[in-house]
Amino acid sequence: DTAVSQTPKYLVTQMGNDKSIKCEQNLGHDTMYWYKQDSKKFLKIMFSYNNKELIINETVPNRFSPKSPDKAHLNLHINSLELGDSAVYFCASSQPGRATNEKLFFGSGTQLSVL
């Protein structure tokens, strides 16, 4: 069973389109995240949700809109895609406050290519 699963794995689209990436975790964690990894492998946090509530928004353009229908799901919708949005997007989850589960568990990533 995959702990954090995200779909699709690859997403190729034209500039100006709107696309969504879905993420689900079966670890029972309260907190979920979206991270962006650029071409130099730098990982940067975008959003964090705790039990469906947005708690971190790292000055991401408002073309990016996360949605958490329940604490096991965190989706990312991107409007009006731009060339600079091309990256690998990782979903992650954690359970802050429980000593053994504070670490982040990552999905396998969605490689977004905007043409």
Add this chain to the structure above:
Amino acid sequence: GESVGLHLPTLSVQEGDNSIINCAYSNSASDYFIWYKQESGKGPQFIIDIRSNMDKRQGQRVTVLLNKTVKHLSLQIAATQPGDSAVYFCAENIHNFNKFYFGSGTKLNVKP
């Protein structure tokens, strides 16, 4: 061999040698640190963690050293194997604050 994790440098080691990957973290208030391994086409995977009340922690073939005075973290891999080839990241966190900051990563290349 040793490497400092800036701008994705590459550390090349011979199979069977020991590897040392270094990381400088930024926030003196950070109290929890993790090393992650990322293989090509996959998400980062947890290797080992350490809290700020410790200066050393050992796992299976891996050791993490923490020097809070100079804000430095290192990962030592004993008897490096081809399967250890990956990009390694350190991450820092302030307890109960839901945000990890990642270092820029070091690519480890193990030559058979």
